[in-house]
Amino acid sequence: PNSKAGDGKPRLLLMGQRRSGKSSISSVVFHKLPPSETLYLETTTRIKKESMHSFMDFQVWDFPGHLDYFDPAFDVDNIFEEIGALIWVIDAQDEYLEAIMRLNTTILNLQHSYPNINVEVFVHKVDGLSEDYKGDTFRDIIQRVQDELSDHGYENAPVSFYQTSIYDHSIFEAFSKVIQKLIPQLPTLEALLNSLCSTCHIEKAYLFDIMSKIYIATDTSPTDIGSYEICSDYIDVVIDVSEIYGWDRPSENGDADLQETGNNDAESLITMERKGNNYLYLREINKYLALICLMGDDSPSEKKAVIDYNVGVFQAALKQVFPRAERDIVVQSPS
Numbered sequence: 001p002n003s004k005a006g007d008g009k010p011r012l013l014l015m016g017q018r019r020s021g022k023s024s025i026s027s028v029v030f031h032k033l034p035p036s037e038t039l040y041l042e043t044t045t046r047i048k049k050e051s052m053h054s055f056m057d058f059q060v061w062d063f064p065g066h067l068d069y070f071d072p073a074f075d076v077d078n079i080f081e082e083i084g085a086l087i088w089v090i091d092a093q094d095e096y097l098e099a100i101m102r103l104n105t106t107i108l109n110l111q112h113s114y115p116n117i118n119v120e121v122f123v124h125k126v127d128g129l130s131e132d133y134k135g136d137t138f139r140d141i142i143q144r145v146q147d148e149l150s151d152h153g154y155e156n157a158p159v160s161f162y163q164t165s166i167y168d169h170s171i172f173e174a175f176s177k178v179i180q181k182l183i184p185q186l187p188t189l190e191a192l193l194n195s196l197c198s199t200c201h202i203e204k205a206y207l208f209d210i211m212s213k214i215y216i217a218t219d220t221s222p223t224d225i226g227s228y229e230i231c232s233d234y235i236d237v238v239i240d241v242s243e244i245y246g247w248d249r250p251s252e253n254g255d256a257d258l259q260e261t262g263n264n265d266a267e268s269l270i271t272m273e274r275k276g277n278n279y280l281y282l283r284e285i286n287k288y289l290a291l292i293c294l295m296g297d298d299s300p301s302e303k304k305a306v307i308d309y310n311v312g313v314f315q316a317a318l319k320q321v322f323p324r325a326e327r328d329i330v331v332q333s334p335s
């Protein structure tokens with residue numbers, strides 16, 4: 001129910017006041033802009049519809065903060081019927097009362113007409129705040145939103161809160177959680193990853209969207225941010241993202257024979273390396289996804305054959321979960 005777009009892909013909408021950090025977030029996450037360079041970005045002044053070269057191919061519509069999108073002249077239905085999640089960015093370093101007022105108005109409006117849209121509040125730029133102040137601000141914002149919602153009888157509105165910054169991995173973690181809610185196959189993916197981990201004594205396994213470094217699933221063992229960081233940094237080491245744009249595999253032409261014999265696997269990148277006290281294993285699953293596993297010190301590289309085999313099984317299962325992923329998910333240019 002959350003992904004009503006014509007192409008069946010979840011769609012994200014990024015909103016918030018001017019200078020709250022919307023352009024920075026989409027540039028850092030989806031265009032690999034170094035965070036320090038966002039200082040020179042022009043602030044968002046128009047609605048931007050972007051197409052992502054990613055497995056989900058979701059779109060970030062970057063809205064200017066001053067726009068009155070509930071104005072009758074604005075085609076609200078066209079916008080909100082297609083999205084799965086509305087990400088609302090609040091600048092935690094700035095006065096936020098007005099931002100919260102607008103957010104509350106928006107949530108109440110949505111609850112009325114589109115109660116299924118997840119509202120994901122990014123309490124953003126927390127890198128500049130002291131630990132104490134950060135926690136207080138976060139709690140205060142949650143309280144103010146929840147009070148308003150319960151005053152209107154919406155105790156169970158699908159609203160979640162995250163603390164984010166473009167200067168660390170928190171923005172990627174938050175996006176991962178937002179996206180995972182929009183993937184109906186998530187429980188299946190988690191079960192497959194759990195089984196892979198227990199068979200091969202893997203500590204943590206992530207299924208990454210290579211381009212954005214958002215993970216669309218992980219096994220259900222507790223996640224600590226450290227393992228995410230190690231795995232996402234490994235993508236940069238191993239995969240030259242610029243190459244992905246030129247990746248053109250035979251299977252993508254829909255050649256059934258090639259797909260069934262798995263000939264395209266021969267080209268996919270598989271690597272295993274020792275990193276500090278860990279072993280890292282990476283395998284490209286298809287054009288957009290990579291599986292990355294983190295293993296403890298006791299995993300000698302001789303185990304690689306066992307892992308290769310089981311990851312092959314995982315990959316085959318994944319094709320059942322996303323049967324059309326290889327051929328039908330294509331990048332569409334913004335219309």
Ligand code: GDP
Nearest residue numbers: 019020021022023024038039043044125165166
């Ligand atoms: P927009 O108008 O919502 O698109 O906001 P911008 O993306 O233009 O960001 C406004 C300013 O906030 C820029 O100078 C960014 O460098 C800065 N900014 C964005 N994200 C962060 C963050 O996580 N931490 C800090 N300290 N500054 C940020």
